[in-house]
Amino acid sequence: MTLERHKYDVLVIGAGGAGLRAAVEAREAGLSVAIICKSLFGKAHTVMAEGGAAASMGNVNDNDNWMVHFRDTMRGGKFLNHYRMAELHAKEAPDRIWELETWGALFDRTKEGKISQRNFGGHEYPRLAHVGDRTGLELIRTMQQKIVQLQQADGREFGDMESKIKVFAECTITEILKENGKISGAYGYWRETGSEILFEAPAIVIATGGVGKTFKITSNSWEGTGDGHALALKAGANLVDMEFLQFHPTGMVWPPSVRGILVTESVRGEGGILTNNQGERFMFKYIPDVFKKQYADNEAEADRWYEDQDNNRRPPELLPRDEVARAINTEVKAGRGTEHGGVFLDVSKRIPAEVIKKRLPSMWHQFYELAGVDITKEAMEVGPTCHYVMGGVEVDPDSAAAIGVPGLFAAGEVAGGMHGSNRLGGNSLTDLLVFGRRAGAGAAAYVKSSGANPVSDAAIKSAADRLEAPFSRTGGENSYSLHAELQEVTHNLVGIIRTRSEIEEAIAKIADIRARSKNVAVAGGRKFNPGFHLAFDLDNMLLVAESTAKSALLREESRGGHTREDFPGMNSTWRQVNHISSFDGNQVNVKAQPLPIIPKELFDLFDVHELEKYMTPAEIAKGGSN
Amino acid sequence: MARKLNLRIWRGDSTDGGLKDVQVDVNEGEVVLDVIHRVQATQMGDLAVRWNCKAGKCGSCSMEINGKPRLACMTQVASFDENETITVTPLRAFPIIKDLVTDVSFNYKKAMEIPAYEHPKDLAPGAARMEQIDVERSQEFRKCIECFLCQDVCHVVRDHEENKKSFAGPRFFIRIAELDMHPLDTLKNRKRKAQEEHGLGMCNITKCCTEVCPEHIRITDNAIIPMKERVVDIKYDPARMFSAILKREKRD
Numbered sequence: 001m002t003l004e005r006h007k008y009d010v011l012v013i014g015a016g017g018a019g020l021r022a023a024v025e026a027r028e029a030g031l032s033v034a035i036i037c038k039s040l041f042g043k044a045h046t047v048m049a050e051g052g053a054a055a056s057m058g059n060v061n062d063n064d065n066w067m068v069h070f071r072d073t074m075r076g077g078k079f080l081n082h083y084r085m086a087e088l089h090a091k092e093a094p095d096r097i098w099e100l101e102t103w104g105a106l107f108d109r110t111k112e113g114k115i116s117q118r119n120f121g122g123h124e125y126p127r128l129a130h131v132g133d134r135t136g137l138e139l140i141r142t143m144q145q146k147i148v149q150l151q152q153a154d155g156r157e158f159g160d161m162e163s164k165i166k167v168f169a170e171c172t173i174t175e176i177l178k179e180n181g182k183i184s185g186a187y188g189y190w191r192e193t194g195s196e197i198l199f200e201a202p203a204i205v206i207a208t209g210g211v212g213k214t215f216k217i218t219s220n221s222w223e224g225t226g227d228g229h230a231l232a233l234k235a236g237a238n239l240v241d242m243e244f245l246q247f248h249p250t251g252m253v254w255p256p257s258v259r260g261i262l263v264t265e266s267v268r269g270e271g272g273i274l275t276n277n278q279g280e281r282f283m284f285k286y287i288p289d290v291f292k293k294q295y296a297d298n299e300a301e302a303d304r305w306y307e308d309q310d311n312n313r314r315p316p317e318l319l320p321r322d323e324v325a326r327a328i329n330t331e332v333k334a335g336r337g338t339e340h341g342g343v344f345l346d347v348s349k350r351i352p353a354e355v356i357k358k359r360l361p362s363m364w365h366q367f368y369e370l371a372g373v374d375i376t377k378e379a380m381e382v383g384p385t386c387h388y389v390m391g392g393v394e395v396d397p398d399s400a401a402a403i404g405v406p407g408l409f410a411a412g413e414v415a416g417g418m419h420g421s422n423r424l425g426g427n428s429l430t431d432l433l434v435f436g437r438r439a440g441a442g443a444a445a446y447v448k449s450s451g452a453n454p455v456s457d458a459a460i461k462s463a464a465d466r467l468e469a470p471f472s473r474t475g476g477e478n479s480y481s482l483h484a485e486l487q488e489v490t491h492n493l494v495g496i497i498r499t500r501s502e503i504e505e506a507i508a509k510i511a512d513i514r515a516r517s518k519n520v521a522v523a524g525g526r527k528f529n530p531g532f533h534l535a536f537d538l539d540n541m542l543l544v545a546e547s548t549a550k551s552a553l554l555r556e557e558s559r560g561g562h563t564r565e566d567f568p569g570m571n572s573t574w575r576q577v578n579h580i581s582s583f584d585g586n587q588v589n590v591k592a593q594p595l596p597i598i599p600k601e602l603f604d605l606f607d608v609h610e611l612e613k614y615m616t617p618a619e620i621a622k623g624g625s626n
Numbered sequence: 627m628a629r630k631l632n633l634r635i636w637r638g639d640s641t642d643g644g645l646k647d648v649q650v651d652v653n654e655g656e657v658v659l660d661v662i663h664r665v666q667a668t669q670m671g672d673l674a675v676r677w678n679c680k681a682g683k684c685g686s687c688s689m690e691i692n693g694k695p696r697l698a699c700m701t702q703v704a705s706f707d708e709n710e711t712i713t714v715t716p717l718r719a720f721p722i723i724k725d726l727v728t729d730v731s732f733n734y735k736k737a738m739e740i741p742a743y744e745h746p747k748d749l750a751p752g753a754a755r756m757e758q759i760d761v762e763r764s765q766e767f768r769k770c771i772e773c774f775l776c777q778d779v780c781h782v783v784r785d786h787e788e789n790k791k792s793f794a795g796p797r798f799f800i801r802i803a804e805l806d807m808h809p810l811d812t813l814k815n816r817k818r819k820a821q822e823e824h825g826l827g828m829c830n831i832t833k834c835c836t837e838v839c840p841e842h843i844r845i846t847d848n849a850i851i852p853m854k855e856r857v858v859d860i861k862y863d864p865a866r867m868f869s870a871i872l873k874r875e876k877r878d
Contacts, residue, residue, distance in 0.1 A: 040676070041734060042772055043684045057752075098751035104743030104808065106761045106768060113755030134769060137683065141768060149742030161738055169734075192723050221678040255655020261681045366681060369700055370657070480667040524672025527639065528724040531671035 016044030018412025019207030025440025049136025052128025054426030077420020183407025194526020251385025392416035399442030421560025476521030600624030685773030776835035793825035
């Protein structure tokens, strides 16, 4: 059988927000682009983003600007963010949102007819452009339709709509190929038929999203298996800060079939309060010192904030996600949780039923149809769920180029650095627009200067052999049970709260599962066979889990999405360090690397007393890089 | 407490297939997709089923459950009688690939045939001003999760393969309506094209599409009927008909 081969200038792996934005940019730069998605086109996990896209347009409060947004992002990430990524993001986010409007997006409006913006955890002003609570869907559809628009233009010019930009749906990449140390293409299979496919392309944008399926309770779909993280590692790129996982504080906890599914933060932004089984509004007990200035310590002030935001501090329900997740975890562990191991989240007492249905329509449906709960009348039961990985491919902020692999680019959740140790809600939708665009532009510029880099037969053969292997084994391990085992290990031993002995145990167990995964056998044929698909996804998740566990072991402090029971405090010397994971062909190795030093002009955007909470006296004395 | 459920699953591909009976554990609160996954993990490792979000937001797990087009993730097992056998089959209007997975590429081809949004040339990014009430009409249609249940249930194509060529289907009628009602879109004649090129006239408003829509979009009432009415207004407007005759005479 002859191998199916395709040639493109740029290959985009992943068809979520970042991938589609990169594809648009590369095509508009005049290049040919292939978009690979594991699912059908338009089903990517971006559709699940509910709350909105953070951009300091200042439509609701004109005190907002990029500097305020930058400060909020750095605070949220506990200053472990790559300052340059946070800066680019804050500066460019408004343009990326307005651009979507020129492509047909219809955001909710203010009274003046501008794009409406809502409050969200960690954001000082109302900043999230939104469409009810289906903002992610609006982004995906808008870009999906933008791609159709580009295809229609190509159809008029070249007589074939798919001549310059083509979507390969239900296709999985198993290997990134290199020649002479540079990207040459990628190898994979069609999920439908199981037949193999080769892409030759000198530049690849990885935009594969997250790793949630590594964990037992997650808001991520089956696609979040860390494919891009693993592909990049194996291609010689680094992952940065893989110990940082965001556990979204409010996932559904009941019934079991929906455990983990997200309850948008907008529920709290719109006035939802958290209570324990004693009826206590417990978040007031959990305001860390660094946030005391911004958050109300009593109910009266917190309640007033919804009416008058200039003269009152914010309710503590709107603290950054890591703080709220830990607080809920603590309440439940102390026996103050609900019957099903969560806490109560209630909007029914504060907001009229009609307003709830209008502002939170999909939440109302989700609870009514999946859990039989009417959120306009009763409280929801919620608890933490693995939602987002802050860690990811180490990239150059301006071009999104992966460090160490010419021709490889990464954007969106799969890229690291932007969010530091904890991401603010709303920042991921603009992250994927800002850096998706930059990755597309970076890849286009690279291709124009470097030209083609043909794939060798040897590289093809080795990729093909690897794909065939699970079919030639009989009676080996079952990929479903190994996956379940891995999820137990990560959930129990490297979950929200970590400690040395447990992380060490996790590392040993992950190594054991990885050894056994080499014997995975697949039942049935190649045609649309989920068992076969999982065998390869599992391999990716194992590398991600190893990377997370090893990074978590090294970091002896608690910060953002990494909490060590044995090192409960945040430590300024640890803030100066990123953890870099690399793969030697056999195992993941993690080493410390100094964090880039923040330049003086960005340093000066902060009150020095605030910086003292995060930085060492020596750093403060230096006052930035200049 | 777990109980046993009798599940009947269509298994096979484009060449051959049939219903297979299985018994599977089911727990309180589970949806049909949960039990399908349990069958997959414990009894049929190669059972093909599409799914993504498992929260009714992505529209991937469309199938027919006891003959009705539905999302498996939004169908509670408890909504059936305890002793009832639940039968799951692939979408009937599309070619079968394997088991519960069908070839829905028809829909993506139709999507490419709908002329894209056209932004006013002189309106800079950020300069748009729209009233909430004006964007809401289109927003209703933009809630569509592209599960294609409406396409599957529509009798114009459900058992009439020959109609597919000239019929875009309810999903794309709401796409056209959405653009037609978009406060900024500048492309003219969308309604007329819906009638002439995308088969709007073949719809005889039985509202089956509206009934199966998991997003509760009022496809027939809010998109199809208003477009049909306005097409009729334009086509049979006596003044327009008269002026068209005059124009033709002048040309002669």
